[in-house]
Amino acid sequence: MHTSLILIGMKSSGKTSIGQVLAQRMGVAFIDVDQRLEAHYLQATGTQHTFRQILAQHGADYFRALEQTVLRALATELQTKRAVLATGGGTVLNAENRAILATMGQVIYLDVAEAVLLPRIIAGGIPAFFPYPDDPERSLHELLATRRPIYLAMADRVIAYSNEAPExxxxxIAKA
Structure with a gap:
């Protein structure tokens, strides 16, 4: 019995683009946690918002609670089917989320070189979660110092890469 694959890593680490290719290759569904969160929010409130808008409007606590609800539903769904799941960059920061994800399949950390990650992240503007908006390099460095040990502890496999194509x-990942 093959298991689902759960992709974790920083924002812009390629979880979605790699996940889509991987899911197609494996012949399984691709599931983006942020998209599921948006769909759940729409169903619950009747309002369509992006995950960024939900976070900005309702705050981190509400967002993480909603994310946890979505993860629990996905854990149930993945008991009967295989998929490739792309998490949000901060999903694993919550201990309960980590526990839920650990039951869902094999966790793969996409460990992208910091020098490659920074231009990808700031291409869409400085993210709200960067602690030093005027110093994105310092922000990313500090965030990685905090998050990387969590990603590593959570991961069944680590795939380190820089600018290789998603394919x-x-x-x-498929060979591993």
Whole structure:
């Protein structure tokens, strides 16, 4: 019995692009946690918001609670089917989320070189979660110092890469 694959890592680490390629290659569904969160929010409130808008409007506590609800539903769903799941960059920061994810399949940390990650992240503007908006390099460095040990502890496998195409990284994961 093959298991589902759970992709974790920083924002812009390629979880969605690699996950889509991997899911297609494996012949399984691709599930993006942020998209599921948006769909759940729409169903619950009748209002369509992006995950960023939900976070900005309702705050981190509400967002993490909603994310946890979505993860619990996905854990139930993945008991009967396989999928490739892309998490949000901060999903694993919550201990309960980590516990839920650990039951869902094999966790793969996409460990992208910091020098590659920074331009990807700030291409869409400085994220709200960066502690030093005027110093994105310092922000990313400090966030990685905090998050990387959590990602590493959570991961069944670590895939370290820099600028390889999603197809290449998906191939590495499939072979592993």
């Amino acid at each position: 290449i990284v998906a191939e590495w």
